[in-house]
């Protein structure tokens with residue numbers, strides 16, 4: 001439903017999402033995206049020549065303006081990280097923000113053709129770019145990534161990544177490789193990262209994760225065999241945890257947090 005180049009009146013309310021570099025632009029120290037009018041954004045008219053509509057929340061459009069690498073327009077404007085704005089948003093605005101950033105990143109990185117190097121043009125009926133010379137067409141990249149919560153009797157497997165220095169333990173996750181099914185990706189990733197086998201694999205739910213263009217596909221699984229053997233480049237530590245002795249885990253706005261809570265509920269039902 002992404003629409004492009006819409007004209008929007010000055011006084012009509014909307015959720016305006018403004019990006020500068022990889023940050024969200026806010027006014028007067030706000031920490032989230034609020035309903036406002038185009039006039040209240042205090043931006044030049046030129047910034048509205050290329051507005052994207054990415055969603056509707058509460059019957060209000062979610063509109064995107066990209067300042068790119070321009071400096072901030074005034075001292076009243078500040079930037080905050082996309083991640084923190086998403087954490088301060090409800091589920092629908094969370095999705096709109098994810099979509100907004102992925103669309104913005106796509107348009108920034110597809111200005112020239114990957115096949116012949118000519119300038120790409122935007123297509124006006126869908127979010128895509130097309131080469132003016134060789135007609136090569138590009139769509140926003142989506143990278144599927146499996147994420148899995150593994151249960152063994154009354155315990156859950158949680159791991160700490162080598163890149164996560166905040167002490168948090170989470171579910172295992174990894175990108176799907178070319179030519180691989182989602183299920184094969186789960187079995188391969190689990191075995192590569194911690195050296196165990198899983199069974200009873202069930203789809204749980206999915207979540208777009210715009211850092212930068214993942215689609216997290218969540219699964220539940222049960223332990224089938226093997227000893228935990230962390231892959232040292234990716235996993236600093238991995239253990240079976242009792243439901244009442246959990247380490248620091250991800251918040252429930254993330255699919256990892258949902259998967260962990262659901263698995264704990266399954267353990268408690270036993």
Ligand SMILES: [Zn+2]
Nearest residue numbers: 113116131134
């Ligand atoms: Zn081309």
